[in-house]
Each structure stands twice: as structure tokens, then as C-alpha cells.
Amino acid sequence: MSVLEYVANGLVFSSIIVLASIGLSLVYSIADFANFAHGDTMTVGAYASLVTFGVVGGLGGSILGLPYGFFVALVAGIAVAALVAVITHRVIYEPLDASSIGLLITSIGVAFVYRSVLRLGFGSDFTEFDITLLRPIEWLIPYGIRMTRHDVAIVVSAAILVTALHLVLQYTDLGRKMRATADNPSLARVSGIRTARVKLWMWVIGAGLAGAGGVFLGLYAQISPRMGFNILLVVFAAVILGGIGSVYGAMLGGFLIGMINQLTPLLTDIGIPIGIEYANAIAFVIMVAVLLVRPSGIAGEGTT
Amino acid sequence: MTDDTSSTDSANTADRRGGILGALRNPGDYFGSLRRAEQGVLVFVVGLLALLAYGVVSGGLGPAYFTYLVGLVGMYILLTFGLNVQWGYTGLINFSVAAFFGLGAYGTALLTADSSPIAGQFNPLVGLLVGLVLAAIVAVIIGIPTLRLRADYLAIASLGLAEVVRLIVLNEQDLTNGSAGVRAIPGFFEGWPLLETFPQTMPGLEIDTILWETVVLQSSFWQGLLNVALVTVFVAVTFLVLRRAHQSPWGRVLRTIRSDEDLAEALGKDTYAFKMQAFVLGSIIMALAGVFYAHLNLYVSPGDFEPINTFYIWIAVILGGSGSNRGAMLGGFVVIAIREGTRFLGDILPATFPIGLPDMLSIVETTYATIIGNFASTRLLAVGVIIILVMRFRPEGVLPPQHELIWPGTVDSSGTERPERGVRDAKTGDSQ
Numbered sequence: 001m002s003v004l005e006y007v008a009n010g011l012v013f014s015s016i017i018v019l020a021s022i023g024l025s026l027v028y029s030i031a032d033f034a035n036f037a038h039g040d041t042m043t044v045g046a047y048a049s050l051v052t053f054g055v056v057g058g059l060g061g062s063i064l065g066l067p068y069g070f071f072v073a074l075v076a077g078i079a080v081a082a083l084v085a086v087i088t089h090r091v092i093y094e095p096l097d098a099s100s101i102g103l104l105i106t107s108i109g110v111a112f113v114y115r116s117v118l119r120l121g122f123g124s125d126f127t128e129f130d131i132t133l134l135r136p137i138e139w140l141i142p143y144g145i146r147m148t149r150h151d152v153a154i155v156v157s158a159a160i161l162v163t164a165l166h167l168v169l170q171y172t173d174l175g176r177k178m179r180a181t182a183d184n185p186s187l188a189r190v191s192g193i194r195t196a197r198v199k200l201w202m203w204v205i206g207a208g209l210a211g212a213g214g215v216f217l218g219l220y221a222q223i224s225p226r227m228g229f230n231i232l233l234v235v236f237a238a239v240i241l242g243g244i245g246s247v248y249g250a251m252l253g254g255f256l257i258g259m260i261n262q263l264t265p266l267l268t269d270i271g272i273p274i275g276i277e278y279a280n281a282i283a284f285v286i287m288v289a290v291l292l293v294r295p296s297g298i299a300g301e302g303t304t
Numbered sequence: 305m306t307d308d309t310s311s312t313d314s315a316n317t318a319d320r321r322g323g324i325l326g327a328l329r330n331p332g333d334y335f336g337s338l339r340r341a342e343q344g345v346l347v348f349v350v351g352l353l354a355l356l357a358y359g360v361v362s363g364g365l366g367p368a369y370f371t372y373l374v375g376l377v378g379m380y381i382l383l384t385f386g387l388n389v390q391w392g393y394t395g396l397i398n399f400s401v402a403a404f405f406g407l408g409a410y411g412t413a414l415l416t417a418d419s420s421p422i423a424g425q426f427n428p429l430v431g432l433l434v435g436l437v438l439a440a441i442v443a444v445i446i447g448i449p450t451l452r453l454r455a456d457y458l459a460i461a462s463l464g465l466a467e468v469v470r471l472i473v474l475n476e477q478d479l480t481n482g483s484a485g486v487r488a489i490p491g492f493f494e495g496w497p498l499l500e501t502f503p504q505t506m507p508g509l510e511i512d513t514i515l516w517e518t519v520v521l522q523s524s525f526w527q528g529l530l531n532v533a534l535v536t537v538f539v540a541v542t543f544l545v546l547r548r549a550h551q552s553p554w555g556r557v558l559r560t561i562r563s564d565e566d567l568a569e570a571l572g573k574d575t576y577a578f579k580m581q582a583f584v585l586g587s588i589i590m591a592l593a594g595v596f597y598a599h600l601n602l603y604v605s606p607g608d609f610e611p612i613n614t615f616y617i618w619i620a621v622i623l624g625g626s627g628s629n630r631g632a633m634l635g636g637f638v639v640i641a642i643r644e645g646t647r648f649l650g651d652i653l654p655a656t657f658p659i660g661l662p663d664m665l666s667i668v669e670t671t672y673a674t675i676i677g678n679f680a681s682t683r684l685l686a687v688g689v690i691i692i693l694v695m696r697f698r699p700e701g702v703l704p705p706q707h708e709l710i711w712p713g714t715v716d717s718s719g720t721e722r723p724e725r726g727v728r729d730a731k732t733g734d735s736q
Contacts, residue, residue, distance in 0.1 A: 034456045036463070096696055101397065101455055105622070106695040108399075108615060112688025119681040120674050229611075233464045240460065277475050284464040291449040291457060 002144030006263050012151045012220060014258030015158035019213035020231065021238040021254035022165065022247055023206035029182035029245035030202040031093070033103035037111035038210055039232030040118075043225060044084050045211025046218040047118055049077030053129055064156070065134045065149035073129075074157070074215050081211025082204040084114070089203050111229065118225045126222040154216045161212055162251060165205065169247065174201055182245065230280075234261060237283040241290050243297025252298055257283055341702050345634050352637055371528025373640065375600045378535030379593045381636030384620040385542050385629065386589035391618075392627035392705075393550060394582040395562035396451070397459035400466035401614040404439045404587045408594025409604045410473060411435030413486040416494070416599075421481050428492045432595050439591030442469075443584045451579045463611075470609040485605030491527060492534055492599035531600050538596060542589055546629055549585075558582055559627070615687055616643070622694050625701030634703055642690075646683050 020042055027035045050073070058067035088110055093103060136146040169175035180188040181198045189195050217227060234257060242253025264279040274282070290297060335343060356373065359365030365373075383405060390396040398404075412431030414420045446465050450458040473480045480486070549555050560568040561575050568575050598604050619642075620635025653676055675682050694701070 034460055036459075092692055092696070098695060098699060101395070102695055102699060104397065104456055104459060105618070106692055108618070109688040109691030109695065112615070112684050113692070114688075116681045116685035116688060119684070120678055123678075124681070233467050236460045236464065240457075275475070278471060281468045281471050284461075284468050287464060288446075288449050288461060291453065291461065295453050295457070 003266065004143055004145050006266060007259070008140075008145045008147045008151070010259035010262035012147075012154050013262045014255045015155045016213050016216050016220060017231075017234060017238050017258035017261075018162060018251050018254035019158055019209045019216070020235045021242065021250040021257075022162070023208075023210040023213070024235055024239050025242070025245060025247050025250035026178075026182075026202050026206040028239065029247070030178065030185075030199055031089075031103070032185075033100040033107065034236075035107045036104065036232070037088070037107045037114060038206075039228035039230070039235065040111040040114040041081050041085055041207050041210045041228065042214030042217065042231070043118060043223075043228035044114055044214070045077035045081035045207075046214035046223050046227065047122060048080035048211070049073035049215045050127065050129060050218065050223055052076035064153040066131065066153050070129070070131065070219075074212065077215040078208040078211045081214065082208040085203045085207030085210075086200060089200065115225050115229060122225065124225055126224045128222050129219055131219075150219060154220060157212070158216065161209060165209070165247075168205075174198075178202060233280055234258075234283045237287040239297075240287050241297055243299040246297070246299040249297055249299030257286065260286065345702060349634070349637055352641060368524040368528050371525060371532050372600070373644065375528065375531045375535050375596075377636050377640050378532070378539050379597050379600070379636075380617070380620060380639045381539050381633050382535070382542060382593035382596065383590055383617045384624065384632040384635045384639075385539075385546060386586040386593065387617050387621045388627065388629065388632045389546065389582055389586035389589065391621055392625075392632070393555065393558040393562065394579055395455060395565075396579060396583055396586075397455055398462050398583070398586065399459055399611075399614055400446075400462040400469070401590055401617045402609050402611060403462075403466040403469040403614075404443070404590035405594040405597070405613065406469065406473065406604075406609045407439045407442060408435035408591030409598040409608060410480060410486070410594075411438045411591070412595045413489050413598045413604045414480065416490055417486050418488040418490075419481070420486060421477075422479060428490065428494055428595075428599060431598075432592075435595045435598075436588050436591050439587045439594075440584050443587035444580070447580050447583045451583065452576055466609065466611060466614065470606060473609060474606045480606075483606055485603060485607075487603050489598050489602045489604070491530070491602070492596070493530060531596075535596055535600075538592060542592070543629055543633075550629070554578070554581075562627075612684060612687065615691070619687060619690050619694070622699070622701055623690065625703040625705060628701065628703050628705035631701050631703035631705070642683065642686060646679060646686065 020038065023041075024035060024038045027033070027038065049070075053069055053073035056069045056072050059069040059072065061068055063071070092106065092110060096103065096106060098106065131150075134148040134150055136148055137152075140147055167175075169179060177188070177193045177198050178201065180191070180193055181195050181202075185195055188198075214228060217231065221227070235254075238253040238257040239250050240253070241257060242249030242251070261279045261283060264274070264276050264282060267274045268276075335346070356365065356370060360367055360370045383401060386404070387398060387401055390398045412428060412435045415423050415426040415431040415434055416428050418425060442465075446458075446461060450461045474483055476482070550558075557568060557573050557578050560571070560573070561578060565575055568578075594608075597608070616639045617635075620639050621632060623638055624631030624633070624635035
């Protein structure tokens with residue numbers, strides 16, 4: 001396998017991690033706690049789209065090898081993940097009279113509830129979307145890149161979502177309110193911003209992106225109740241590398257960590273005996289190194 | 305904090321002077337002197353023990369398995385003590401309890417087991433030492449980058465640590481035997497005079513119980529009894545050390561750090577050093593539990609590193625009462641009740657809903673069948689729901705620390721009148 005191939009894989013995996021880490025970072029900056037249920041929110045999105053896709057089917061035509069029905073399922077996955085997060089916020093987090101640490105511990109409980117309910121409903125085995133696997137794109141093979149059109153679809157969709165988020169944050173009223181709330185919630189409130197409403201939108205956007213990430217992860221690999229929890233460490237590493245609470249940092253961190261994760265086989269190729277099974281461990285080592293050298297991450301300010 | 309409660313609790317503490325003796329002399333009065341939460345806990349623990357005892361007497365529970373369960377309770381109590389030092393005393397969030405537990409277990413297993421891929425057949429005391437040292441080293445390594453930062457960084461990093469330790473144990477087959485685990489670990493008393501052969505020398509007893517079964521005590525029971533004795537010693541020593549430490553100036557600094565770290569720093573305390581000491585101490589206690597487990601179960605595998613084991617201990621600590629060692633002991637019982645209780649319920653409940661329902665309610669039947677049929681998932685659900693409920697409705701836990709923070713000698717036993725019940729009950733809510 002060539003270096004280009006690893007980079008191509010890295011690009012696809014990065015897209016997924018970026019979607020997940022933006023959501024985690026948003027929650028961190030506005031709700032002010034590390035949400036350990038974020039990975040399982042991804043899983044919720046993946047299963048929601050799996051079910052939807054099973055119901056609506058292909059719907060005729062296809063884009064980039066993916067039937068129209070898949071995109072309907074993607075929207076359903078995003079919507080369900082957002083809905084579940086909003087309900088969780090309303091029922092569990094909001095009535096809780098707790099510090100950010102209390103919320104953090106509660107979010108572990110929330111994660112377990114999500115995962116166990118999915119396991120009760122769908123069993124703990126792996127499943128996948130009922131979409132025919134494609135052959136790699138022909139004209140890329142001479143360059144040593146084996147990439148399917150599905151992979152291209154993941155990267156393009158992620159790029160669209162991230163761009164949309166950027167536009168929302170920078171050019172809309174809601175985006176300005178969100179940035180103000182993240183910056184200083186009390187000041188935002190006395191300026192007349194309804195921070196409670198902003199928080200709800202934050203959950204919708206953050207969890208929606210996580211849901212999309214989950215759907216793509218399911219398409220890229222497989223779907224299982226543990227998929228989100230397994231990837232949570234990588235997502236946290238991305239968020240810390242980018243700078244906790246910074247959305248743009250999370251994009252950068254997600255890209256870097258996703259890339260490094262898929263470049264792990266290079267280590268074996270150049271003679272370092274660290275196999276692909278340690279890809280997540282490398283993310284962890286990077287995270288610890290960042291905490292040692294620059295705890296605020298690449299884009300963060302002094303958040304010690 | 306202690307000043308508020310000391311006046312109202314002094315009479316209560318004075319009652320406790322009589323301690324166990326007093327309780328035995330006059331159980332009714334002793335029970336009446338407890339707060340309502342304490343009464344509930346007492347009823348729960350006694351009820352659980354009675355249930356277990358009934359299981360043994362009626363033959364449903366083998367006596368050897370009974371001692372195994374009691375050993376597990378002790379192990380969970382130790383783990384809960386460890387996390388209590390970190391989270392309860394100091395406010396450090398450690399999500400890698402299972403990793404430190406596993407380090408202790410693997411540390412001793414790899415040194416003592418016959419099938420160990422690296423060393424093997426050392427005395428378990430060596431294994432004990434190595435397990436504890438291993439955990440201490442890893443604790444320092446993970447503490448250095450995270451303990452200077454906000455508490456949530458440790459939470460995130462420790463979650464990662466747990467995963468990495470699990471990956472290493474799973475993949476480094478030459479060192480750890482990989483997913484096959486380590487078998488043939490000797491009992492803890494291997495190589496000790498007298499105690500090594502104790503189970504074999506004890507006679508097999510047959511005891512006719514009042515019920516219909518005859519309980520046979522064989523060498524496996526005596527072996528189990530020996531383990532219970534061992535864990536009792538571990539728990540007792542740890543409890544005494546922790547109680548002393550918690551009441552000492554060192555413990556006071558830790559509590560200050562938990563409630564207001566800036567304050568502790570302003571008072572000139574090196575909070576980083578204190579946090580590191582608490583973190584390492586807690587991790588060593590967890591490893592101690594792991595060492596005991598390895599010699600109790602005689603087999604360790606990467607499955608022992610599963611994150612759910614960490615969160616059992618979290619439930620035990622936050623439910624029992626963060627910072628309270630009595631609460632930690634309660635937590636140990638609760639964990640066993642959850643683990644064995646769900647297994648037990650699954651065995652006795654019918655696999656399908658017992659009553660025929662109209663078609664409209666068929667969802668009840670299918671849900672019931674799913675929940676009974678998938679035990680691990682149901683248990684996970686229970687863990688999640690309990691965490692949420694405790695954080696929502698009783699974040700201070702069932703037995704929050706109160707009188708145990710007060711030096712026995714500092715309380716004037718003759719002075720204060722015993723206050724009205726209602727007053728004390730009202731007080732219990734707001735102090736934490």
C-alpha cells in the first residue's frame with residue numbers, strides 16, 4: 001500500500017472525526033462540560049439512519065454510488081440524533097443542579113443508557129447498510145489509491161456540512177449569538193440573548209453533526225452499539241489537540257488526528273514495530289503530549 | 305463544614321462511643337439513634353446478608369461460592385476506597401479504575417502463575433509488591449500531564465489510559481498471553497507455612513441445616529474462607545489507614561482542594577503535590593484489589609479491563625456518598641447486589657411474560673422478553689440509570705461524610721443536649 005493510499009484513507013476518516021469533534025467542542029464551549037455521551041450520540045444517528053434506510057429503500061437513482069434513500073436516511077440520522085440530544089438536555093441536564101463536573105459524570109450515565117437501549121433493540125452484533133460495495137475508482141488505481149465513490153461521498157458531504165456550519169457561525173444571527181454565549185454566557189444574557197434557546201440550538205447542531213459522523217462511520221466501516229464509544233477517545237484527542245471549546249480548532253484537530261490515525265501503518269513500513277492495532281493508542285499519546293506542552297491546544301486560549 | 309455539624313452531631317457521636325458493644329447491648333436504642341438513611345442502609349445490608357445466608361442454608365448457593373461472593377464484596381469495597389480517595393476526598397475524576405485494578409491483577413498474575421509467559425512462580429508477596437508498584441508508576445505518569453489542569457482533563461486522559469492499557473494487554477501476546485489471559489495463578493498463601501495447606505488439612509464437614517438440605521464444607525470452602533480472611537485484613541487495614549489520613553491535616557488539605565482549589569493554593573499548599581499523592585494512593589488501593597482478585601479468581605483476562613467495571617465503582621462511590629468510607633463499604637454491597645441480583649433475577653424470572661395479555665399490549669411482552677434475554681445490556685442500562693438518578697436526586701449520596709470527619713477527642717460528650725429528630729434530619733440534607 002502506498003503513502004497516497006494512507007492519505008486517502010486518512011482524508012475519509014478525518015472527515016468523520018471532524019464532524020464528531022466539532023459537536024463535542026460546541027457542547028464544551030456552550031454547555032461547559034465534557035460530554036462523554038457524544039460518541040454514543042453518533043451511534044444513535046447511525047442506527048436511526050440504518051432503520052430509515054431499511055424502510056425507505058433505494059428510491060430509484062443514485063449519487064456517487066449511494067442511492068437517494070441513503071441521503072434521506074442521513075437526514076433522518078441527523079434529525080434523530082439532534083432530537084435525542086435535545087430531549088436529553090431537557091429531561092436530564094437542564095433540571096440538574098450540578099457543576100460541569102457533575103454534568104460530566106451524568107453524561108457517562110446518559111452514554112450507557114443510549115448504548116444499552118440500542119443493544120436491547122438491535123443486539124450487540126455488527127451490521128451494515130444494505131448498499132452494494134463498490135469497486136475502487138478505476139483511474140485512481142495507477143496512483144496507488146484505492147478509493148471508492150462512497151469515500152468521495154463521505155468527504156464531500158462532510159465538507160458541505162462543515163462549510164454550512166462555518167457560514168452559520170460567521171454570518172447569521174444565531175451564529176453570532178452562539179459565539180457570544182460561548183465567549184461569556186453572563187454577558188450574553190445581559191445583552192438580551194436568550195442563552196437557553198442558544199443552548200438548544202447548540203445541541204441540535206452539535207448532536208446533528210455527531211449523528212452525521214455516525215452515519216458516515218457506519219458506511220465507512222460497520223455499525224455496532226459500541227462504535228461511538230470506541231471512537232470517543234480519538235474524538236477527545238482531536239478536540240484537545242485543536243483546543244477545547246474552539247470549533248475551528250476542532251476542525252483542525254479532527255483533521256490531524258484522523259490523518260495520523262490512518263497513517264499508523266507507515267510506522268511498520270519504516271521499521272517501527274507499532275501495528276495498526278495501536279492507532280487509538282497513538283491518538284492518546286498525542287493527547288498526553290499536547291496536555292504536557294500546550295494544554296490549551298492549537299487554537300485555544302489559556303484554558304487551564 | 306465540620307463546625308456546622310459538630311454541635312448537632314456531638315450527642316450522636318457520644319452514642320457511638322459504645323460502638324458495636326453498645327449496639328449489641330441495646331439494639332433498639334442504637335437503631336433509633338441512627339438517621340433515616342442510616343436505618344435504611346442497615347436494613348439493606350442486613351437484608352442482603354440474610355438473603356445470602358438463606359441461599360446457603362437452603363442449598364441454592366454453594367458454600368464455596370458464598371465465600372467467593374463475600375470475597376468479591378471485599379474487593380469492591382477496596383476499589384471503592386481507592387476511588388473515594390481520588391474523587392471523594394480530592395475531587396479527581398478517574399475513569400481508569402479498571403486499568404489500575406487490572407495492573408494489580410496482571411502484575412501479580414504474571415509473576416506467580418505457572419503459565420506466565422514472562423516470569424512465573426514467584427511468591428505471591430512479590431507479586432503483590434510488583435502489582436502495587438506498577439500501578440503507582442502508571443499513576444504518576446498519567447498524573448504529571450493532567451493534575452495541573454482542570455479536573456475534566458484527568459477524566460478524558462484516564463478514559464484514554466484505560467483503553468490503551470487494555471490494548472496493550474490484549475495485543476502484547478509475548479508479555480501477557482493476549483486474549484487467552486493468564487491461568488493457573490496460585491492462591492495468595494502459596495508458599496506460606498501452615499496456611500498453604502490449611503484447606504486440605506481441614507476436615508470436610510457435613511452440617512444438617514434446619515431446612516431440607518445438607519451443607520457440605522469441603523476444602524474449596526476452607527480455601528474461600530481463607531480468602532475472605534485475607535480480604536478482611538486488606539479492607540480493615542485500608543479503612544484504618546484512610547480514616548487516619550482523612551482526619552489528618554493532609555486529609556483536610558485534600559478536602560479543601562475538592563471544594564475550592566484556589567483557596568488551598570492561596571493558603572500556600574502545593575495542590576499539585578497533594579493531588580498527586582492522593583491519586584497515587586488511590587491507584588495503589590485499586591491495584592491491591594486487583595492483586596486480591598487474581599488470587600481469588602486464579603485467572604485473569606483482558607475482559608477484566610472492560611470500562612463497565614470502572615463505572616460499577618463509580619456508582620458505588622457516588623451512591624454511597626463521595627468522601628465517606630462508610631458509604632464506600634455500602635457501595636461495595638450495592639455493586640454485588642446489582643451484579644449478582646440481575647443474574648439471579650434472570651435465572652428465576654420466566655423467559656416470557658407470565659400473564660397472557662391482549663394483542664394491544666404485545667409490546668409489553670416483547671420488551672419483557674428482550675430485557676430478560678439480554679442480561680449484559682440490562683445491567684448496562686441499570687448502571688446508566690443509577691448514575692443519572694443519583695446525580696439528579698441525591699448527589700451527596702446515601703451516607704455523606706459527617707461525624708467521621710471529626711476527631712473523636714474534640715467532641716465534648718457531656719455538654720450538648722440531644723436535639724430534636726426533625727432538626728437533625730433537616731441538617732443532613734444541606735451539609736456535604
